[in-house]
Amino acid sequence: MTNKHTQLVTDRHSTRAYLPTPVPPELLHQVLRLARLAPSGANLQPGNFIAVQGATRQALSQALVTAWRAGEQEGEDYAYFPDPLPMQLRKRQVGAARALYGALGIERADEAGRAQQFERNFRFFEAPVALLVTLEQDFGNGGYMDLGMALYGLMLGAEALGLSSCAIGALASFPRLIRNQLGLPDSSQIVCGVALGYADPNAPVNQARTTRCELDEYFRVLG
Numbered sequence: 001m002t003n004k005h006t007q008l009v010t011d012r013h014s015t016r017a018y019l020p021t022p023v024p025p026e027l028l029h030q031v032l033r034l035a036r037l038a039p040s041g042a043n044l045q046p047g048n049f050i051a052v053q054g055a056t057r058q059a060l061s062q063a064l065v066t067a068w069r070a071g072e073q074e075g076e077d078y079a080y081f082p083d084p085l086p087m088q089l090r091k092r093q094v095g096a097a098r099a100l101y102g103a104l105g106i107e108r109a110d111e112a113g114r115a116q117q118f119e120r121n122f123r124f125f126e127a128p129v130a131l132l133v134t135l136e137q138d139f140g141n142g143g144y145m146d147l148g149m150a151l152y153g154l155m156l157g158a159e160a161l162g163l164s165s166c167a168i169g170a171l172a173s174f175p176r177l178i179r180n181q182l183g184l185p186d187s188s189q190i191v192c193g194v195a196l197g198y199a200d201p202n203a204p205v206n207q208a209r210t211t212r213c214e215l216d217e218y219f220r221v222l223g
């Protein structure tokens with residue numbers, strides 16, 4: 001069965017190029033209120049969304065790009081990927097990379113081309129809205145679960161309002177730099193960034209589409 005609600009979920013995809021059209025503050029507030037309707041354990045509603053703009057955003061992106069180009073490395077506030085990555089997950093990662101770089105016509109061996117695209121993470125893909133998502137340090141793992149739901153709520157809410165988005169986990173590689181740049185306390189864990197705005201329909205990168213594994217790979221019936 002398909003209806004406008006299922007269509008919304010099906011249509012959402014990560015968007016990595018945006019029109020310069022600004023997002024009115026009231027619309028951004030609406031998206032964030034929709035995100036906050038996500039359920040959370042005991043309704044604790046963990047986490048914060050910080051819009052980074054103007055000179056602050058410029059300086060943050062510049063510092064991130066400089067650190068990344070210099071090959072600087074920091075410990076992340078939380079481990080995202082299993083280490084080592086099991087082969088089955090590695091295959092999915094490669095599939096996502098193929099979709100992205102394939103849409104851009106960047107060959108696997110083209111390290112410079114890949115690096116150029118990766119660097120765009122640190123510029124929030126030039127989206128009109130750049131968000132930083134943080135979680136208080138003393139939250140347990142449940143906080144990440146709740147925040148994930150809020151993030152998806154944000155993405156679907158944005159989609160329903162004609163906006164597009166992309167989560168940016170790459171930012172979590174530089175938590176200390178980000179805290180320093182934004183004057184955040186040590187207790188603010190850097191979870192990810194989010195790019196938000198009106199999709200550029202003509203950008204090749206936005207033609208990238210990922211697939212999902214088969215139902216029987218993640219669902220089974222017992223009893």
Ligand SMILES: Cc1cc2nc3c(=O)[nH]c(=O)nc-3n(C[C@H](O)[C@H](O)[C@H](O)COP(=O)(O)O)c2cc1C
Pocket residue numbers: 012013014015016096121166167168169170171192208209210
């Ligand atoms: C928590 C999270 C972090 C992500 N980080 C990045 C990122 O740093 N850079 C990027 O280009 N895409 C990032 N993505 C987008 C994923 O690659 C994308 O969601 C996945 O490949 C599935 O594609 P889809 O969103 O188009 O359905 C992230 C997504 C999530 C949920």
